[in-house]
Amino acid sequence: MKLIIRKLKYSLLLVLLLNLVNCYYNPLVQKVLVPDPKEDSSILLGLPLLGLTPTSIAISITGQIRDETGAAVPNAILTVNSRSNGLDGLDSSATTDSGGRFFIHLSTGSTTFAVTKGGSSYFSFTLLVSSPLDIRVTEIKDNSSLVEVSSFFAYPPGNQPSFFELTDSGPKNNTYVENAPSMLSFYFSDIILLPEDEVPYSTWFSENILITPPVSVESVSIQGQSLHGMPDGFVNETYTISLGPGIRSQSGTPLTPRTISFTCGSSCGLPP
Incomplete structure (x- = not known):
């Protein structure tokens, strides 16, 4: 009896092995387990249709040119x-x-x-556009005045956006002043939206303009496209002034954030 059971087990095992072999060589199963190399290559050839290889496309962009002091440069002509x-x-x-x-x-x-x-010739530069989120200058030539080309954005064709910009300042960006400035002045590309009636100008200034290291600013005034304030507390130090998007144009466009830097010389903080 035991011999008969043992023979049955071997027979079942043999049948199972034969079925597995036949399954592997079945054309349908073989096609799944070992794909045709020609079909693999056809899939690879289709990758460009999925956007997986570089393809040139048209794109609308904006950028900005500033001079060595950070002032905006209007009426400059760019020719490809x-x-x-x-x-x-x-x-x-x-x-x-x-x-x-x-x-x-x-x-x-x-x-x-x-x-x-x-x-007159001003300078030349090369712009690399890799994608709407990757736009950068790779080279600037004939740039004796150290201009700045930056602040790039892509936008839908035919839908040009509006911008509100800081166009100039006093003190100017990247400058050295021997004596403490008696006035801070900022100039913009459009009329400034005035603070609400109940908000003091000095409070509005401190909420939207950050000076580091901090100094106090009083007697703030807004005159059309310009903003002025009288600072107190400058010492021999390098300062940064950051203007935020809480400053808006009269039409409601927020300011493109901008930071300027200047160094106050050894006479800063001394009695006049």
């Missing part, structure tokens, strides 16, 4: 000298507005611009 990807409908030039901003329709890839101001 060369581009790595040519597409139909791209712009060949642009002009900066009162806030130093230019708006232009480009393709992804590299574009080199020549910039002129007042009819």
Whole structure:
């Protein structure tokens, strides 16, 4: 009896092994377990359709030009000298507005611009657009005055956004002043929206403009497109002044945040 049971076990095991072998060589199962290399290559060829390889596209962007003191550069003309990807409908030039901003329709890839101001050559730069979130300058040439090209944003074609910009300041950015400034002055690209009636100007100033290290600012006044205040407490130190988006234009556009820096010399803090 035991011998019969043992033979039955071996027979069942043999049948199971044969079924597994036949299953592996079944054409349908074989196709799943060992795919056809030709089919694999066809899948790889389809990857560009999924956007997995670089493809040039048209994109509308804005950027800003400032001079070495941080002042916006209006009426500068940008002319395209060369581009790595040519597409139909791209712009060949642009002009900066009162806030130093230019708006232009480009393709992804590299574009080199020549910039002129007042009819004279100003500088040239190369802009690399990798995606709407990755726009940067890779090279600036003939830049004896150390201009700044920055503040890039992409926007939907035909829907140009509005900006409210700091156009100049006193003290100016990246400067050295020997004596403590008696007045802080800020100039904007549009009329400033006044604080609400119950908010003192000095409170509004401290809520929207951060000075580090801190100094007190009194006698704040707003006059159209300019803002002024009388500071007290400057010493021999490097200061940063950060202006936030709580400052708005009369039309309600928030200020593009901006930080300026200057150094107060050895006479700062001394009695006049």
